[in-house]
Amino acid sequence: MTSTTYKEVTYTVNVEFGDCDPAGIVWFPNFFRWIDAASRHFFVQCGVPPWHETEKTLGVFGTPLVDTHSKFLKTASYGDTLSVKVSVTEWRDKSFVQVYRIMRGDEAIMECEEVRIFAARRTDGKNGIRAVAIPPAIRALC
Amino acid sequence: MTSTTYKEVTYTVNVEFGDCDPAGIVWFPNFFRWIDAASRHFFVQCGVPPWHETEKTLGVFGTPLVDTHSKFLKTASYGDTLSVKVSVTEWRDKSFVQVYRIMRGDEAIMECEEVRIFAARRTDGKNGIRAVAIPPAIRALC
Amino acid sequence: MTSTTYKEVTYTVNVEFGDCDPAGIVWFPNFFRWIDAASRHFFVQCGVPPWHETEKTLGVFGTPLVDTHSKFLKTASYGDTLSVKVSVTEWRDKSFVQVYRIMRGDEAIMECEEVRIFAARRTDGKNGIRAVAIPPAIRALC
Amino acid sequence: MTSTTYKEVTYTVNVEFGDCDPAGIVWFPNFFRWIDAASRHFFVQCGVPPWHETEKTLGVFGTPLVDTHSKFLKTASYGDTLSVKVSVTEWRDKSFVQVYRIMRGDEAIMECEEVRIFAARRTDGKNGIRAVAIPPAIRALC
Numbered sequence: 001m002t003s004t005t006y007k008e009v010t011y012t013v014n015v016e017f018g019d020c021d022p023a024g025i026v027w028f029p030n031f032f033r034w035i036d037a038a039s040r041h042f043f044v045q046c047g048v049p050p051w052h053e054t055e056k057t058l059g060v061f062g063t064p065l066v067d068t069h070s071k072f073l074k075t076a077s078y079g080d081t082l083s084v085k086v087s088v089t090e091w092r093d094k095s096f097v098q099v100y101r102i103m104r105g106d107e108a109i110m111e112c113e114e115v116r117i118f119a120a121r122r123t124d125g126k127n128g129i130r131a132v133a134i135p136p137a138i139r140a141l142c
Numbered sequence: 143m144t145s146t147t148y149k150e151v152t153y154t155v156n157v158e159f160g161d162c163d164p165a166g167i168v169w170f171p172n173f174f175r176w177i178d179a180a181s182r183h184f185f186v187q188c189g190v191p192p193w194h195e196t197e198k199t200l201g202v203f204g205t206p207l208v209d210t211h212s213k214f215l216k217t218a219s220y221g222d223t224l225s226v227k228v229s230v231t232e233w234r235d236k237s238f239v240q241v242y243r244i245m246r247g248d249e250a251i252m253e254c255e256e257v258r259i260f261a262a263r264r265t266d267g268k269n270g271i272r273a274v275a276i277p278p279a280i281r282a283l284c
Numbered sequence: 285m286t287s288t289t290y291k292e293v294t295y296t297v298n299v300e301f302g303d304c305d306p307a308g309i310v311w312f313p314n315f316f317r318w319i320d321a322a323s324r325h326f327f328v329q330c331g332v333p334p335w336h337e338t339e340k341t342l343g344v345f346g347t348p349l350v351d352t353h354s355k356f357l358k359t360a361s362y363g364d365t366l367s368v369k370v371s372v373t374e375w376r377d378k379s380f381v382q383v384y385r386i387m388r389g390d391e392a393i394m395e396c397e398e399v400r401i402f403a404a405r406r407t408d409g410k411n412g413i414r415a416v417a418i419p420p421a422i423r424a425l426c
Numbered sequence: 427m428t429s430t431t432y433k434e435v436t437y438t439v440n441v442e443f444g445d446c447d448p449a450g451i452v453w454f455p456n457f458f459r460w461i462d463a464a465s466r467h468f469f470v471q472c473g474v475p476p477w478h479e480t481e482k483t484l485g486v487f488g489t490p491l492v493d494t495h496s497k498f499l500k501t502a503s504y505g506d507t508l509s510v511k512v513s514v515t516e517w518r519d520k521s522f523v524q525v526y527r528i529m530r531g532d533e534a535i536m537e538c539e540e541v542r543i544f545a546a547r548r549t550d551g552k553n554g555i556r557a558v559a560i561p562p563a564i565r566a567l568c
Contacts, residue, residue: 204443
């Protein structure tokens with residue numbers, strides 16, 4: 001019998017007036033804004049250098065999304081403080097799974113599971129990006 | 143043998159410099175901004191009045207997300223013109239499925255499938271929203 | 285000889301990857317996002333209730349902008365922590381002047397001076413907003 | 427007696443639900459989003475190549491703001507179609523003045539006057555940007 005635990009990092013969000021729509025609740029693209037910040041925050045907290053440095057050392061300029069699946073459980077509004085709990089739950093060859101739970105105290109507000117890649121510039125002279133193998137130096141930190 | 147076709151509406155997006163991140167590609171929360179606009183555009187094109195009118199007539203102030211699943215297939219950047227093709231593919235009792243394909247000419251850039259509800263204010267005096275049965279007047283238009 | 289001091293409140297911003305544009309620097313509309321949050325934060329710190337409460341008690345649903353003048357002094361990028369220093373420097377009959385200095389440590393990044401109003405719904409049945417006299421209860425708190 | 431006319435370009439905006447705040451009106455940082463898009467649209471309409479091309483040919487990667495002064499005259503809301511009328515009214519040595527009038531039909535909604543620069547990377551090895559002399563090739567097009 002095994003049990004796996006993942007490093008979990010918390011990113012805190014203060015919901016602002018301008019994050020809310022005419023219904024008075026958070027306009028949902030803002031949840032993805034916070035999730036993207038929490039994703040990067042996870043790596044920063046693990047000690048991974050900022051992307052403008054990893055671009056020079058590893059060619060990696062960020063972790064674009066490949067796939068995202070989210071459930072919106074409760075609404076939030078301005079004045080709320082939200083905790084985004086973020087972990088990496090799976091490392092694949094050229095992608096990884098990052099999961100998020102957004103909480104307001106004990107209440108779950110949103111859940112999200114993403115597949116992301118470590119991206120570098122294409123080397124064939126064309127525009128666009130390519131997935132690179134998970135850099136061992138980054139994985140070791142996380 | 144049957145074949146089902148859905149009404150499809152196109153919402154056009156001109157990608158702007160400020161929609162892109164330091165990697166020079168669209169920052170993904172902006173895709174959800176466009177998808178939300180395309181969702182409302184679908185109803186407007188079908189002849190549904192704006193939400194501030196339906197709030198008075200039907201109590202419905204919008205169509206918040208319950209669940210969203212997206213795949214990011216290619217990157218886009220400023221100067222691109224994108225077509226968001228949107229349909230409602232399923233009507234349930236208190237929710238509906240809205241699907242999107244974002245195209246740049248013939249290239250698929252992103253696909254998204256959402257579950258949304260028609261939302262009204264709670265009637266028990268508490269804050270928050272509740273799903274109402276799909277208004278027949280709206281469904282008939284779509 | 286007199287000297288006037290104003291209550292100053294600080295709002296802290298962590299600049300995120302997605303706040304930056306393809307040049308790698310903060311895309312300027314995001315500065316206004318933070319300034320708007322700092323404006324509200326000022327009132328919250330002074331003890332003014334949230335706008336959805338003042339709408340019920342005073343008819344005031346927010347403090348829309350009338351005029352804004354800003355200078356951008358230095359660029360900022362993701363990873364930076366910014367302090368937005370905010371004061372109200374003048375109370376007029378139906379408007380007030382709110383000023384902001386955005387600092388990164390000792391470096392001034394941006395300065396902004398705004399004229400805002402306390403807004404209520406129009407009472408003539410038309411859409412739109414109207415400026416109300418500065419509510420004494422709010423001014424007394426600030 | 428002289429009269430000066432400036433080339434004027436129009437950028438069209440369809441205001442979306444998510445552009446509006448809990449007061450039901452456009453949240454003002456979105457006006458700056460549209461103004462930035464209109465600024466770039468002006469140069470595109472004049473035949474100036476995209477910034478990722480001018481970065482290679484002229485070192486110019488964009489036109490960051492130095493100073494902006496705006497007046498908000500009327501509110502706008504979702505469903506509105508706005509016309510952003512944009513001109514360059516003054517060319518200085520290392521900066522230029524760009525002005526905007528945002529109209530809803532005949533109604534003026536917002537006015538804005540900006541000072542912008544053509545920016546290149548610093549050449550002293552430090553981070554940050556520097557203003558370059560107005561590129562004659564760009565000025566000739568506008």
